[in-house]
Amino acid sequence: GVQHAAMAVYNAYVDRTPILMIAGLDYDGPVAAHNATDMGVLLRGYTKWDAQPRTLDEAIGAIQRAYQIAVTPPTAPVLVTLTADIQKEETAGRSIAVPPFKPPQILAADYIATKRIAAALVGARNPRINVGRLRTSAGVRLAIELVELVGAQAGSSAGNGPMSFPMSHHLRGTGVEGLPVDFTLGLETGAGGEPGVAGHTGPTAVIQGPPLLATNFNVTGRGGLRTDAADSLTIEADAETSLPGLIEEVKTLLTADKRRLIADRARKNEEAHAQQRTREWADAVEQARRGWKGSPVSLGRLHAELWPLIKDEDVCCSGPAGFTGGHAPRLFAMDKPYSYLGSQGAGGMGYGAPASVGAGLAAKQAGNGRIVVNIQTDGDLNYAPGVLWTMVHHRLPVLTVMHNNRAWHQELMFMQFMAGVRNRGTDRMSIGTTLKDPNIDYAKMAEAYGMYAEGPIANPEELAPAYKRAIQRVKRGEPALVDVVTQPR
Numbered sequence: 001g002v003q004h005a006a007m008a009v010y011n012a013y014v015d016r017t018p019i020l021m022i023a024g025l026d027y028d029g030p031v032a033a034h035n036a037t038d039m040g041v042l043l044r045g046y047t048k049w050d051a052q053p054r055t056l057d058e059a060i061g062a063i064q065r066a067y068q069i070a071v072t073p074p075t076a077p078v079l080v081t082l083t084a085d086i087q088k089e090e091t092a093g094r095s096i097a098v099p100p101f102k103p104p105q106i107l108a109a110d111y112i113a114t115k116r117i118a119a120a121l122v123g124a125r126n127p128r129i130n131v132g133r134l135r136t137s138a139g140v141r142l143a144i145e146l147v148e149l150v151g152a153q154a155g156s157s158a159g160n161g162p163m164s165f166p167m168s169h170h171l172r173g174t175g176v177e178g179l180p181v182d183f184t185l186g187l188e189t190g191a192g193g194e195p196g197v198a199g200h201t202g203p204t205a206v207i208q209g210p211p212l213l214a215t216n217f218n219v220t221g222r223g224g225l226r227t228d229a230a231d232s233l234t235i236e237a238d239a240e241t242s243l244p245g246l247i248e249e250v251k252t253l254l255t256a257d258k259r260r261l262i263a264d265r266a267r268k269n270e271e272a273h274a275q276q277r278t279r280e281w282a283d284a285v286e287q288a289r290r291g292w293k294g295s296p297v298s299l300g301r302l303h304a305e306l307w308p309l310i311k312d313e314d315v316c317c318s319g320p321a322g323f324t325g326g327h328a329p330r331l332f333a334m335d336k337p338y339s340y341l342g343s344q345g346a347g348g349m350g351y352g353a354p355a356s357v358g359a360g361l362a363a364k365q366a367g368n369g370r371i372v373v374n375i376q377t378d379g380d381l382n383y384a385p386g387v388l389w390t391m392v393h394h395r396l397p398v399l400t401v402m403h404n405n406r407a408w409h410q411e412l413m414f415m416q417f418m419a420g421v422r423n424r425g426t427d428r429m430s431i432g433t434t435l436k437d438p439n440i441d442y443a444k445m446a447e448a449y450g451m452y453a454e455g456p457i458a459n460p461e462e463l464a465p466a467y468k469r470a471i472q473r474v475k476r477g478e479p480a481l482v483d484v485v486t487q488p489r
Contacts, residue, residue, distance in 0.1 A: 001024075002023050002042050013076050015342075016075050016076060017345070018077070019070065019077040021079045022080050023039055024083075024087065025052070038052070040052060040079055048077065049070075051065070051079075052083075053082070059080070060096070062080050064101055068101075068102070075135070107236075108237050108241040109207055114242065117207075118250045118253060119253065120185075121183065122254065127182070128153050129153075129186075130154070131156055131165035132157050132187060133160075134164065134187065136163065139243065140166075140337045142240065142243035142244065143165055148171065148266070149247060153172075154172045154173070156334075159334055162337055170270040171273060176272050184205075186206035186207070187239040188207070207235045208235070208239070284331050287330070292460070295459055296458050296485045296486050297485065298486070299489065301460050301463065303375070307332060309467050310371070313369070316338045316362075317372075317375075318359040341359060349383050351380060352380045353388065354387050355374075356398050359374075359398070360372045360479070364396055364477070372398040373399050374399065378435060379407070381402070388481070396478075397475070398479045399479070399480055404456060406435045406440075407436075412429060413488075416429050439456075442481065443481065453481040454481075455482055458484075
């Protein structure tokens with residue numbers, strides 16, 4: 001089980017996802033090869049902490065400690081291995097002491113730094129706040145409060161993943177054209193966020209969580225930012241925990257004159273946002289129109305036909321957009337902390353459908369009619385097709401739309417490129433990179449697992465009716481799949 005989960009754990013580690021994993025170990029079990037003297041070593045290179053307790057009392061303490069470590073920044077997966085002896089231990093007639101849980105102490109920006117940042121925000125003529133990936137939705141609400149409090153223009157990484165500033169918020173954007181930014185605050189922007197704005201002339205401050213001490217040289221921490229600029233301030237602390245104190249300090253500096261200036265600045269930034277948002281939508285629509293009537297179906301049309309049917313729903317887009325043309329972050333509204341879950345942290349395949357199961361469980365638990373939409377690549381699904389049964393079994397409100405280009409096209413394109421560079425023919429580049437002969441019918445695959453499905457659809461005129469029928473099923477609380485035969489990219 002641990003070995004099967006290894007790639008998923010690595011994805012979570014690189015994505016800084018806090019997960020408490022409990023693995024079993026039975027030295028006297030029926031399959032000797034399934035045992036290990038040290039189970040944690042299998043994942044130790046990409047977990048934050050692991051333990052293999054010897055007694056039941058130690059196990060209780062280890063699980064509490066594991067959770068505390070997992071959710072303390074830098075967040076990451078942790079592992080506790082429980083032997084069969086501990087799992088089978090009889091507790092009848094004895095009391096089990098569960099120690100009181102102590103919540104983690106998460107570091108906030110210090111008082112002096114908080115005062116400096118607050119003074120800079122209030123004193124700036126045109127401040128900007130770039131918001132990366134915060135820990136929770138509460139942090140997103142605090143970021144919105146701070147931006148609105150000072151009337152700043154705001155940058156967002158919501159097009160890259162969850163827990164960032166809403167893309168449709170009236171202050172999100174690059175502000176008034178030609179007006180230079182004279183102070184920039186970054187909140188967890190080491191993990192992403194919009195780039196700097198042309199014309200920036202002032203100092204900067206960044207509140208950035210501590211780095212993860214990765215043992216793999218390909219994995220970088222979320223800290224380690226440069227601090228050599230004379231007019232920059234870098235604070236290694238949790239931005240979300242720092243925001244309440246920063247907001248209160250800003251409030252103490254807001255005089256009547258400052259509030260009038262902020263109101264005027266916010267109005268101008270709101271007007272600038274409306275203009276920018278109009279341009280962004282126009283560009284997104286123009287990109288979606290390319291190959292509109294083509295068969296197989298273009299990726300732009302696959303998304304554009306779907307958006308009018310879900311735009312008024314509470315939607316979580318769970319699948320990575322990088323392999324589906326990047327249309328979802330452009331066309332769909334990325335305005336809630338969970339609107340787009342982003343890509344797999346380490347690029348591991350077999351991610352989209354399993355991630356959508358997690359999103360579906362969260363949507364079902366929310367109980368407010370939220371649905372999950374997953375634009376699913378075909379090669380990725382073939383790593384773990386059994387998760388379709390999991391969706392059906394748990395009655396998860398997940399719409400899966402297959403991007404069925406019948407290939408691992410990233411690899412196919414690279415092979416074709418290398419063949420051209422080496423002056424060789426491309427007639428054998430499909431070996432090991434395509435999913436043809438026979439073609440896979442994903443609708444039948446889904447039906448075999450008990451899921452409502454339609455397709456394969458190659459005629460774009462059939463998309464909207466199929467989407468409508470599938471969405472009706474999903475809104476009733478069950479999964480559905482629409483298999484769309486698509487252009488390669």
